[in-house]
Amino acid sequence: MTDSVVDSILKARYLREGEKDYDDICRRVAEALGENEDEIRDYYSEMLSLRFLPNSPTLMNAGTELGQLSACFTLYVGDSISEIFDAVSWGAQIHKTGGGTGYNFSNIRPEGSPVCSTDGVASGPVSFMKVFNAATEVIKQGGRRRGANMGILNVWHPDILNFIESKKNEGDIANFNISVMVNDEFMELVEAGEFDKVWIHHPNTGEDITVGAVWEGIINGIWRNGEPGVLFYDEINRKNMTPNLGSIDTTNPCGEQPLLHFESCVLGSLNLSKFIYKDVLDRKALERSTRIAVRFLDSVIEKNVFPIPQIRIATRRTRKIGLGLMGVHDALLMLKLAYDSPEGRDFCEETMAFVNEISADESHRLAAEKGAFPAFKGSVWGDYEVRNAAMTTIAPTGTISLLAGCSSGIEPVFSYAYTRKDTVQKTFEMIHPLFESELEKTLSGIGKSPSEVKDLKRKAINHVHETGTIQDLLWLPESFRRIFKTALDIDWRSHVLMQAAFQRNVHASISKTINMPESATKKDIADVLLLSWHEKIKGLTIYRTGSRQSVVLELSKRE
Ligand code: UDP
Known part of the structure; x- marks a missing residue:
């Protein structure tokens, strides 16, 4: 992510008076939520390192008079x-x-x-x-x-x-x-x-x-x-x-959080790409960050200034939090696992199961320290005391993934090069850094000279920028094309199966768009809905390419 994109978002949304950069925001938020020096330090370093980000209202309002922190x-x-x-x-x-x-x-x-x-x-x-x-x-x-x-x-x-x-x-x-x-x-x-x-x-x-x-x-x-x-x-x-x-x-608006009337929920997302070291998932690091994130989000419920009393009462009764993942496709790219492969889905399912399990365990520890959520008796948790009725959700991460510079939520990358129009109507040219570096490695690996690598790299980037795919560039090795698929290269069945793989280990729900090509028929759409129902998905959005005039992400020719 280019600094100018991040700067423009920070200015438009998050910086409060007297703050100059992201570091200042992390400090304000950590100080508002941490109960002691250790917690403040952990919260600060999780956010600053972009391993974990809470939802926008927390970044905007923690430590301010408004103090409303939930999305x-x-x-x-x-x-x-x-x-x-x-x-x-x-x-x-x-x-x-x-x-x-x-x-x-x-x-x-x-x-x-x-x-x-x-x-x-x-x-x-x-x-x-x-x-x-x-x-x-x-x-x-x-x-x-x-x-x-x-x-x-x-x-x-x-x-x-x-x-x-x-x-x-x-x-x-x-x-x-x-x-x-x-x-x-x-x-x-x-x-x-x-x-x-x-x-x-x-x-x-x-x-x-x-x-x-x-x-x-x-x-x-x-x-x-x-x-x-x-x-x-x-x-x-x-x-x-x-x-x-x-x-x-x-x-809620994007569908990821089914709630009882008057409940609210604070979301937070771990950036999975930050937990891949040397081609493997660092489970220890992921566990540590998950535990910190659960405490962070639980603390939001304590510190939150709720807009109306009914919401304070309902939210405190169940204390739901929504921890999830973002940067999932980036992590898959780093591991060289295709988004639309059984191996890719298995990795995601196992990883989410792990985050879900650790989240429940941390909430259990919190319950021992501070008490279970008040409506615990009669809940599905039985005798296992937890402080939060639900802990996991997959948010869209529309803005926070831009700040973190990672792929959003569990969505596949839309295009490896594109023009971004942000909410304040500025446009930015974006090239996915992993795409660029892997492309270079791959081309050198198949014996291309440095000048050929340079030419071919430019050709591939221009192509993906214009068309959103590299699948028709047959001069690129199949092994590269198989991994670097985009949202539109991925068939609808694989979109649904990925959502289902996550849903099996998420307490709340998932924000996901099932992208379909312009040529998708009404029968295809009916099939997506039926499969989603069978796969025990809780809700979904389907989008057929070109069916709306106004979209945030756009493919466009390079100037
Ligand atoms: N949301 C909202 N207005 C917006 C975007 C999001 O109220 O313009 C709420 C909405 O409930 C959505 C949730 O925030 O489901 C999470 O959205 P997202 O993860 O994209 O928010 P971010 O924290 O990245 O800004």
Whole structure:
């Protein structure tokens, strides 16, 4: 990552008054969260070395008056006007502090239902979602970024078709990602091909909505522009860590954190590429950093200034934290494991299982020191006392991976050379450093002279910059091409299987986009959803190349 990219992000987002560089930020955050000298030193050095980074709100607000440190929130939306507008107000307060909010709108009565108090008719969940969207538009997060929202409707809500179509045109309800919460019953009917079966009867329009109409609506939307996302209600609840507190029907904006109403969660990510030494994973170092990260995130719950009392109460009851990995594809590249290979997936699954296990062990130690989370009795943890109901999550790491200079979350590298347009609209030319160095080694290794290496290297970089792939450069050895695949070279099945490999060892969920080529058919999209459901994924987003005009990452010709 070039210094100018990091500088521009630091200036736009993280530096507070009087701070000049990343070191200052690490010091402020460590001092705000560490309880003693040792903890402060550990937190500082984990962040400074880019082995571990907490989510943006912690970097922005720790040690400041605002003091709100979590990225993820879910709110309750009731069916009355006062309950709906309470949620609008809570959402605005959360956005102001840098958090993102998720809402399930299914309590809101369907469009056309009678409203007794006014003798009028209800306008339905989608019209209210537009109110939340407008409120978000005017509240910039702590003056630093625009608020993000997740809008969810259960597949059994009568307005589901209207909801699915609500983001039909690019730019509609722009401050929301939308997701349909499907259940096993619906997926089973789809799988059995029962498309003509009536799924819901709309009480006001009298319309009989079939399984096929809902399924086609979802598929068409995804094919058209990647919305809606899909969440799997039953899988989320089979893995609910605190069934004693009720079922879960909401996630945060990017889907990685299913939460009970009013819960919040702080995320943090270990940069896996920093734990590969001499072509092997240094498990000892990873264990040490994992333990420090768990303590760090638990401390956030203590120090956090919660925006409203309901959130403080719900968050302290379960003390969920979301530790995950980023730089995963970079680590695979260093180990020469292909992202789309069984070996690559096995490595990821084992590594995540290790992080998950160590996280639980550290939370267990914390429980012995400071007590288990208050809602522990009746949770899935049985007799094993832990301080946090859930410890692991895979975040998108949209900004923190840029700061760390690593691949984001568990996503494959998008392109080894590209133009980056950041959130403050500056553009940067980026070349992946591992790609460049391995390319040079590989070309020298096959006997090319230094001047040939230079020429061919430039050719390959230009090519990947323009097209996003090197798979058609047959003069590059197959062993190199097999490893240096990009998000678009990787078939959808491998994307899904990688997500599933992680999900088996993550308590919460995973932010992941299943990238598909422009030529992907609606049948392909249906197959992705069915496979994801079978693979016990909790939720996903699918994106078909070229289906939206505005994307953050762009391939473009070199100037
Ligand atoms: N988020 C948000 N606004 C944004 C980006 C992210 O509210 O512009 C929230 C949202 O809940 C998301 C979470 O932060 O799911 C984590 O996103 P990411 O990992 O990309 O954040 P980072 O810490 O890298 O900024």
